[in-house]
Amino acid sequence: LAQKAGFQTDEKALIRAAQEGDQDAFGQLVRAYDQSVLRLAMNLLRSPEDAQDVYQEAFLRVYRNLNSFRFDCSFHTWLYRIVTNLCLDHMRKRKVRKEESSQVEGTDGPVDRMDTLQESRAESDPQRTMFTGELRERIRKALGELTARERMVFELRHYEGLKLRNIGEILGTSEEAAKNCLFRATQKMRVALGDFV
Amino acid sequence: MNTCEKVREQLSMLLYGELSFDQEEAVDAHLEGCAECRLALDREHELHAAFDKAEVEPPASVLWESRQNLQRQIAAEQRPAHAFMGRSGWWDRFLDTAWLRPAGALALVTLGFLGARLAPDWGLGVTGMSLADPGLQRVRSVGPSPNGGIQIVLDETRQRVVSGGLDDQKIRVLLLSAAKDPSDPGLRYETVGILNDRAQAAEVRDALIYALEHDENAGVRLKAMDGLKPFVRQPEIRKALAGVLLSDGNPGMRTQAIDLLTQGVGETTGNTTANNLDRDIIGTLQELMNSENNAYVRQRGERVLQLVNASQETY
Numbered sequence: 001l002a003q004k005a006g007f008q009t010d011e012k013a014l015i016r017a018a019q020e021g022d023q024d025a026f027g028q029l030v031r032a033y034d035q036s037v038l039r040l041a042m043n044l045l046r047s048p049e050d051a052q053d054v055y056q057e058a059f060l061r062v063y064r065n066l067n068s069f070r071f072d073c074s075f076h077t078w079l080y081r082i083v084t085n086l087c088l089d090h091m092r093k094r095k096v097r098k099e100e101s102s103q104v105e106g107t108d109g110p111v112d113r114m115d116t117l118q119e120s121r122a123e124s125d126p127q128r129t130m131f132t133g134e135l136r137e138r139i140r141k142a143l144g145e146l147t148a149r150e151r152m153v154f155e156l157r158h159y160e161g162l163k164l165r166n167i168g169e170i171l172g173t174s175e176e177a178a179k180n181c182l183f184r185a186t187q188k189m190r191v192a193l194g195d196f197v
Numbered sequence: 198m199n200t201c202e203k204v205r206e207q208l209s210m211l212l213y214g215e216l217s218f219d220q221e222e223a224v225d226a227h228l229e230g231c232a233e234c235r236l237a238l239d240r241e242h243e244l245h246a247a248f249d250k251a252e253v254e255p256p257a258s259v260l261w262e263s264r265q266n267l268q269r270q271i272a273a274e275q276r277p278a279h280a281f282m283g284r285s286g287w288w289d290r291f292l293d294t295a296w297l298r299p300a301g302a303l304a305l306v307t308l309g310f311l312g313a314r315l316a317p318d319w320g321l322g323v324t325g326m327s328l329a330d331p332g333l334q335r336v337r338s339v340g341p342s343p344n345g346g347i348q349i350v351l352d353e354t355r356q357r358v359v360s361g362g363l364d365d366q367k368i369r370v371l372l373l374s375a376a377k378d379p380s381d382p383g384l385r386y387e388t389v390g391i392l393n394d395r396a397q398a399a400e401v402r403d404a405l406i407y408a409l410e411h412d413e414n415a416g417v418r419l420k421a422m423d424g425l426k427p428f429v430r431q432p433e434i435r436k437a438l439a440g441v442l443l444s445d446g447n448p449g450m451r452t453q454a455i456d457l458l459t460q461g462v463g464e465t466t467g468n469t470t471a472n473n474l475d476r477d478i479i480g481t482l483q484e485l486m487n488s489e490n491n492a493y494v495r496q497r498g499e500r501v502l503q504l505v506n507a508s509q510e511t512y
Contacts, residue, residue, distance in 0.1 A: 030267070038255045038263055048259050055263045056270060063271055132250055139251035157213060158245075159252050164215050179215060186209045190244060 015075055019066050026066070030059055033076065036160060037083050044087045044155055045094075046140070054086045073169060080162075080170045084152055091148045142192035150185040153178050200227060204234050208241040363395055373404045382414040389417055393424030402428060406437045415447040422453055429457050439481040448491040455482070455497045463504040474505045483507065 011032070017025035037058060041051035061082050069078060143151060152171065156162045157178075162170070168178040204227045210216050211224055228234050342348035361368045375388040389408050395401045401424075408421035422441070428434050441454040458478050482498050486509050489495045502509055 030264075034264065034267075035255070035260060038260055039253070042253050042255050042259075046253075048255075051255070052259065052263050052266070056267055059267050060270060060274075063274070135247055136251045139248060143251070157215075158248055164213075179210070182213070182215075183206075183210070186244075189248070193244065193247065 011075060012071070015066070015069065015071075019069070026063065029062075029075070033079055034059065037079070040080075040083060040155060040160055041087055043159055044151065045090055050090050054083060054090065057086055058083045077166065077169050080156075081172075084156075084170055088148050088152065091151070138193055139189070142189045145192060146185050146188060150181050150188070153181040154185040154189075157182050201231060201234055204228070204231070205237050208234075208238050209245075211238075212241055212245055363391065369395075369398075369400075373400065376404050376408055382412075382417060385412060385414065385417045386420055389420045389424065393420070396424045396428065402431075402434070406433065409437050410440055415450060418445065418447070418450055419453065422450070422457070426457060429460060435475075435478065439478065442481055442485050443488075448494050451485070451489075451491070451494045452497055455494070455501060459501045462501055474501070474507075479505060479507045483509070 011029075014025045014029050018029055034055065038051055038055050041054040042048060045051050045054065058079065062079060069075070143154070146154065149171070153164075153167055156167045156170070157164065164178045164182065165175045168175040171178065204224050207216060207220060207224050211221065216224065228238060337350040337352050339347065339349050359367060359371065363369070363372075372388050372392055375384055376392060378384055378388075385408065389405065392401050392404060396405060405421040405424045409418050409425065412418050412421065418441075422438075425434050425437070429438070435458060438454045438458050441450055442458070445451055445454070458481075459474060462474055479502070482502055485498050486495065486502070489498065499509055
């Protein structure tokens with residue numbers, strides 16, 4: 001707790017310094033969050049290019065609007081609000097464009113382009129690799145069936161580890177609504193994965 | 198809905214730690230007495246573990262690229278460029294993250310080794326001109342201009358961005374050159390680390406051998422040795438490692454060289470213990486014993502010589 005409180009104090013000081021034009025402080029703020037921002041965008045959008053777009057746009061917005069940040073919420077919540085809105089926009093636009101394929105042609109046929117980015121998950125057992133690959137594919141498909149908001153809540157809770165109360169704050173909804181969303185999402189995932197797990 | 202159904206509906210939230218204290222108490226109490234619900238909880242655990250497998254971690258290169266683009270875009274915003282681009286500014290600290298270093302080094306290359314810095318505005322009020330870092334430009338000549346003023350001819354080093362994969366020839370050439378850059382051991386270290394991934398190419402191996410034999414920085418030499426490990430059976434690599442044994446001033450390097458050159462010696466497979474070592478290496482080790490002052494290195498060398506039934510020194 002003391003560590004967390006210390007970080008929050010430091011962060012406040014960083015934000016204040018950045019608001020006064022201290023570029024070094026701004027850099028530290030970016031560095032504190034940019035990896036998880038990129039990961040969230042990448043997992044949600046399943047496209048490195050789109051994820052990079054969101055990353056750029058989100059931090060540029062932070063840079064441009066930092067002076068209007070009044071500490072009404074945490075910086076993390078404010079940043080994630082920006083990021084999730086940008087991701088939701090991308091996801092909606094993509095729905096309108098009827099979704100470009102996330103698959104690319106590999107040496108052994110089509111593969112999900114995100115698989116080409118999986119660096120550290122190689123398995124030594126080929127059977128296990130195949131199983132993991134199929135499982136991943138099933139999960140991806142199931143994730144694709146979720147609504148944008150269900151998907152967002154699921155990503156934020158499961159992969160980013162945020163609490164539902166915080167997710168509600170980010171998405172401008174109540175904790176209860178976020179909980180219902182997560183409930184529906186996991187329920188759908190369970191059904192979609194069937195007896196695979 | 199019976200109790201079991203209600204409890205199973207809550208299992209996922211239980212795992213997420215999103216139940217209230219009372220709800221959690223009730224679920225726990227039920228689970229204690231219900232084997233089927235405990236099985237359902239196990240399945241829920243498996244489901245959550247399966248979800249984990251679909252997570253994508255952005256590769257360091259994508260993060261690096263994103264940071265680079267952000268930096269460029271921010272620099273293009275209204276603020277004075279030098280505030281963002283100073284070498285000792287946030288950007289350098291931004292990149293000073295160990296896990297990002299390999300990607301960082303590549304980008305250092307793409308940025309022209311970061312030698313280029315944006316020009317600080319010195320407020321000279323000269324239209325269309327801002328003086329760049331003096332390190333990057335040189336006054337070639339000074340003389341009168343036709344209109345009665347002064348005419349200065351400047352030589353300038355210009356920044357150029359080159360990007361591409363490790364297999365791009367232009368990138369490869371830059372990396373091979375950066376591996377020998379005499380001014381920056383950090384750059385050499387990172388570049389050698391990147392090149393290690395392509396040590397199957399003869400030109401890369403040559404660069405690594407060069408670094409191993411000539412780099413003044415032990416960290417760079419050690420990194421180069423890492424890259425050469427898979428090729429330790431090749432005569433030119435063995436020769437270079439033998440050279441390290443006899444002439445490298447760093448005991449850690451000498452120890453590593455002994456380990457690499459004597460890989461497999463003393464290992465037992467079934468009933469046989471490997472005790473073969475090429476004569477040249479035995480000779481090198483014996484020569485080393487004549488001059489080695491470091492007790493640990495001596496001990497390693499002696500042990501190997503013992504294993505291959507060779508005498509400890511040359512006479």
